[in-house]
Amino acid sequence: MDYRSLQGTDLTVSAIGFGVWTVGTTWWGVKDEQVGKSLLRRAYDLGVTYFDNADTYASGRAEELQREALSDVRDKIVIGTKFGYDIYNNPDRPGQQERPHDWSPAYLRKALEGSLKRLGTDYIDYYQLHNPRMDAIAPGSVLADDLWAELDRAKAEGLIRAYGTALGPALNERQIEEGVASVRERRAPTQIIYNLLEQMLGEPILKAAEETGVGVVARVPHASGLLEGYMTLETEFEPGDHRNWRLTTNARRKAWMEDGLKKVEQLGAKFVEGRGRTIGQLAIQFALRSPAMASVLPNIYSAQGLEEYAASFDAAPLTDAEYDAIQGLYRANFGMEHDLRGEVVAQ
Numbered sequence: 206m207d208y209r210s211l212q213g214t215d216l217t218v219s220a221i222g223f224g225v226w227t228v229g230t231t232w233w234g235v236k237d238e239q240v241g242k243s244l245l246r247r248a249y250d251l252g253v254t255y256f257d258n259a260d261t262y263a264s265g266r267a268e269e270l271q272r273e274a275l276s277d278v279r280d281k282i283v284i285g286t287k288f289g290y291d292i293y294n295n296p297d298r299p300g301q302q303e304r305p306h307d308w309s310p311a312y313l314r315k316a317l318e319g320s321l322k323r324l325g326t327d328y329i330d331y332y333q334l335h336n337p338r339m340d341a342i343a344p345g346s347v348l349a350d351d352l353w354a355e356l357d358r359a360k361a362e363g364l365i366r367a368y369g370t371a372l373g374p375a376l377n378e379r380q381i382e383e384g385v386a387s388v389r390e391r392r393a394p395t396q397i398i399y400n401l402l403e404q405m406l407g408e409p410i411l412k413a414a415e416e417t418g419v420g421v422v423a424r425v426p427h428a429s430g431l432l433e434g435y436m437t438l439e440t441e442f443e444p445g446d447h448r449n450w451r452l453t454t455n456a457r458r459k460a461w462m463e464d465g466l467k468k469v470e471q472l473g474a475k476f477v478e479g480r481g482r483t484i485g486q487l488a489i490q491f492a493l494r495s496p497a498m499a500s501v502l503p504n505i506y507s508a509q510g511l512e513e514y515a516a517s518f519d520a521a522p523l524t525d526a527e528y529d530a531i532q533g534l535y536r537a538n539f540g541m542e543h544d545l546r547g548e549v550v551a552q
Contacts, residue, residue, distance in 0.1 A: 206219050206220065206221065206251065206252030206253070206515060206518065207219070207220040207221075207493075207518050208220065208254070209498075209499045209500065210420070210499065211331065211367070211394055211422075211499040211500070212394070212414070212418050212419055212420035212497060212499065213367075213369075213392055213393065213394050213417075213418060213419040213420055214331070214366070214367035214369075214394065214420065215366065215367070216283055216330055216331060216366065216367055217254075217283075218254060218255035218283050218499050218500045219252060219253045219254040219255045219283075219500060220493055220499070220500055220501065220518070221252075221253055221489065221500065221501060221503065221514055221515055221517065222253065222255035222256065222257050222285075222422070222502045223244075223245065223248045223253050223255070223256050223257065223502070224257050224424060224502035224503075224504065224505070225245070225256055225257060225258040225259075225262065225267050225268075225270070225271055226258075226259065226262045226267065227504050227505050227506055228240070228241030228242075228244055228245065228267070228270065228505070229241065229258070229262045229263050229266060229267020229268075229270050229271070230262050230263050230267065231263065234504070234506050235506055241274075242270060242273055242274040243274075243508075244505060244506075244507075244508065244511060245270070245274035245275060246274050246275070247508055247511060247512075248505070248511055248515070249275060249278060249281075249282065251511065251512065251515040252515060253515065254281065254282050254283055255282070255283045255285065255500050256271055256275070256282055256283070256284055256285065257285040257286075257396075257422070257424075257502055258271055258284070258285065258286040258287070258324075259286055259287035259288075259333075259335055259371075260286060260287065260288055260290070260292055260316055260319060260320050260323075260335075261287070261290045261292050261298075261304065261335065264292050264296055264298075265292065265319065265320075265323050268286060268320055268323035268324045269323045269324075271284075271324060272323065272324050272325040272326075276325050279325070279326055283330045283331065284324060284326065284329055284330045284331070285329075285330060285331035285332075285333060285422075286324065286329055286331075286332065286333070287332075287333040287334070287335035287371050288313060288316035288317065288320065288332065288333075288334070288335060289306050289307070289308060289316070289334050289335040289336065289337060289341070290303065290304040290305070290306060290307075290335055290336075291305050291306065291307040291312065292304060292316075293315065293319075303336070303374060306336075306337070306341070308334075308337070308340075308341045308348055308349070308352045309348075309351070309352075310351055310352060310354075310355035313352060313355050313356070313359070314355070314359075317329070317332070317359060317364060317365070321364070327363075327364075328363055328364055328365060328366060329364065329365045330365075330366045330367065331365075331366065331367050331368070331369065331394075332356070332359075332365040332367070332368045332369075333368065333369050333370060333371040333396065334352075334368075334369075334370045334371065335371055336371065336372065336373045336374050337370055337372075337383065338379070338383065339382060339383055339386065342370065342383055342386045342387055342390075342391065343386055343390070344390050344391070353391065367394070368393060369387065369393040369394035369395055369396070369420075370383070370384070370391075370393060370394075370395045370396070371395070371396035371422075372384055372387075372395060372396060372397050372398075372406070373398065376398045376403060376405060376406070378405065380397065380398075380406055381405070381406060381409050381410065383395075384397055384406055384409070384410035384413070385409055385410060385413045388410060388413045388414050388417055388419045388421075389413050389417055392417060392419055393419065394414075394419055394420040394421060394422065394499070395410065395414075395419075395421055395422075396421070396422040396423070396424060396502075397410055397421060397422075397423060397424070398423070398424060398425045399411075399421075399423040399424075399425070399426070399492055400423070400425060400426045400427060400428045400432060400488055400491070400492055401428075401432070401472075401487075401488060401491045401492070401531055401535065402428040402431065402432065402465065402468065402535075402539070402540055402541045403425070403428055403540065403541055404535060405540070407495075411495045411497055411498070414495070414497035415495060415496060415497045419497065420497055420498075420499040421495070421497050421498050421499065422498075422499055422500050422501070422502065423492045423493075423498060423500075423501045423502065424501070424502040425502075425504070426488050426489055426491075426492040426501040426503055427485060427488050427503055427504065428488070428541065430504070431462075431465040431466065431468075431469055431541075432469060432484055432485060432487075432488040433484070433485050433488075433504075433510065434469075434473075434483055434484040434485050436462075436466065436469075461541065464541065465541055468539060468541070471534075472484060472487070472531075472534075475530065476523075476527055476530075476531065480521055481520055481521030482517075482520035482521050483513060483520070485503070485510070485513055485514060485517075486513065486514070486516070486517040486520045487523065489501055489503065489514055489517040490517060490520075490522060490523040491523060491528070491531060494523070494528060
């Protein structure tokens, strides 16, 4: 395992993190809690120290699950969790719709108290605004300034060690402004959707992060599963899975899948076959390329996938020439950001 500084903080995190949503929610993925806890523990055994959670995942149950799996190694892991969605006045979440946000200092304190209790800890290492818009980020906004001042107070009290933003839920251009403002104006790390097929946010936000010495975390490094290496047009998806093109009349989802699989085939032929790495490891190596990138959060559903990703640093490293070739493909319309913008729900 590789370990990196989350720049702009005093935190050191594993370059492969664990997004707890895959084992802590029931939308799609791991639904057996015992399996989920076993995966969390196996991740720790493989060197994963950064666990990324949120109070909205199963309305707090994901945080409890993490406590049950890892409470005895609390001082050896970095706990990231998120706040902002009002889970207390809006306990039910129809489908995968967003709950209303509450960015008031009073709600921050309520959310923080709840997460501390569920996680079984007296401090959060990395506390993130969950899918904020500019009104909660931009300096000069009364709402934002009051919120960030309260974060400063909570940090001074030792309740959190660092704070930042996690942008979403779905990939869109609005997040460029949000991410750059978080990094440049708030000097706060940010979490973004970023992978070799979806780089819309990467170029502007990583550039700003590199210039200011602020860290970034990437989620969806495998492009909603396309870069995991197992997906075909025959792959069966659960009803709640946003990739299930068979359960919708929207032909764009099938086209997204078909186009993506063709691109993955090209990537495999050029950068995987005979190169000493899997397509999943290539995706992780690519996402970690920037010195500002602290950690990536692959979607983890199985021990096999977890062990493959954790072994990314034992695989043949991505060379400068290969990276440049991938970027050449991307500039030649290899990206996929625009195909399902606003439809794919990411955490």
